[in-house]
Amino acid sequence: MAEILGVSIATVSRALRGSHEVSEEMRAKVKALAKELNYRPNPFAQSLRKEAPRMIGVVVPNLVTHYYSSVLDGIEEYARQFGYSVFSCNSHEDHVREEQAIDNFISMHVEGIIACLAQDTVDYSHFNEIYEMGIPLVFFARTCLPDMFSHVVADGDVAAQNATRHFLETGSKRVAFVGGPNHLDMVKRRKHGYLEALREFHIPIDRSIVVCDKIDYEVARNATLRMLQGENPPDAILAFNDIITYAAFEAIKSLGLRIPEDVAIIGFTDGDSAAYVTPRLTAIMDQARIQGMRACELLLRNINGDKKIYHEVVPMILKIRDSSAKQI
Numbered sequence: 001m002a003e004i005l006g007v008s009i010a011t012v013s014r015a016l017r018g019s020h021e022v023s024e025e026m027r028a029k030v031k032a033l034a035k036e037l038n039y040r041p042n043p044f045a046q047s048l049r050k051e052a053p054r055m056i057g058v059v060v061p062n063l064v065t066h067y068y069s070s071v072l073d074g075i076e077e078y079a080r081q082f083g084y085s086v087f088s089c090n091s092h093e094d095h096v097r098e099e100q101a102i103d104n105f106i107s108m109h110v111e112g113i114i115a116c117l118a119q120d121t122v123d124y125s126h127f128n129e130i131y132e133m134g135i136p137l138v139f140f141a142r143t144c145l146p147d148m149f150s151h152v153v154a155d156g157d158v159a160a161q162n163a164t165r166h167f168l169e170t171g172s173k174r175v176a177f178v179g180g181p182n183h184l185d186m187v188k189r190r191k192h193g194y195l196e197a198l199r200e201f202h203i204p205i206d207r208s209i210v211v212c213d214k215i216d217y218e219v220a221r222n223a224t225l226r227m228l229q230g231e232n233p234p235d236a237i238l239a240f241n242d243i244i245t246y247a248a249f250e251a252i253k254s255l256g257l258r259i260p261e262d263v264a265i266i267g268f269t270d271g272d273s274a275a276y277v278t279p280r281l282t283a284i285m286d287q288a289r290i291q292g293m294r295a296c297e298l299l300l301r302n303i304n305g306d307k308k309i310y311h312e313v314v315p316m317i318l319k320i321r322d323s324s325a326k327q328i
Helices: 009-016 024-036 043-050 066-081 095-107 125-133 156-169 185-200 217-228 242-254 288-303
Strands: 054-060 084-090 112-115 137-140 150-154 175-179 210-212 236-239 264-268 282-285 311-314 317-319
Touching: 009 024, 009 095, 009 125, 054 066, 054 095, 066 084, 066 288, 084 095, 095 112, 095 125, 112 288, 125 137, 137 288, 150 156, 150 185, 150 288, 156 175, 156 185, 156 236, 156 264, 156 282, 156 317, 175 185, 175 217, 175 242, 185 210, 217 242, 236 242, 242 264, 288 311
Parallel strands: 054 084, 054 112, 112 137, 137 150, 150 311, 175 210, 175 236, 236 264, 264 282
Antiparallel strands: 282 317
């Protein structure tokens, strides 16, 4: 019925229940179609739903990365303490899958949702619908609609500024930034911090070494290779996340360049692997698990009636190892 009427499953469900959240016109359309299709509710399924465990849904863009798995671990740990089960869905950085995940969670009657935007999400209508339905939702990391929903983010601007400052104070002269899509607020924050550090050191901004593109290993690797093989290559790289970090790291190595003597590198990554590559990677650590716990805490507050909108910032930690300082 949802497909025929061009609306969400949740809208049809609410219309069938006579919910005031759906217009009278839509309720009439749904009921007429239900009669035409000889639809009958399943009382057994309804009774099961009423006795179902308390559930929250989580949408992440890329579950296999250390950052998102750590966030999910924090969410699950906090939710478990209060008797909630957590259902997670991987959008695979695809806004269509993200929308489907949200719709599925609504159909499952989760009590709330925690979400991080897919990198290609620029239409927020599915989140507007969540807001209109009164379903609690909290964003983390990549966010939108700050006037409607609480969110938990890291201080990426401060972290990027400190990392760029570290480069410039330890011998690097020409620092590049390799980021993700420019419309993402997370990218904006980290790029802003990088640019602020350049201004602080009175270094002109060179747009040829500020690359913001798709969050993809091959895309980032090829962008790094182009910069390093150009006429005026960078001698340091600040990389936006773990995927881009290791793509840039491999690109430097593939050209036979030394880290950090020829090209220094710092990456935003919480992964343990940063300490095991050669040379050991200087990393900006997200404290991802704490972000997950904070996001779940805010969601449960909302579920329990707190309607205040919170904007929480979790500080990042610059862990200096071997890949970033030309001068010791």
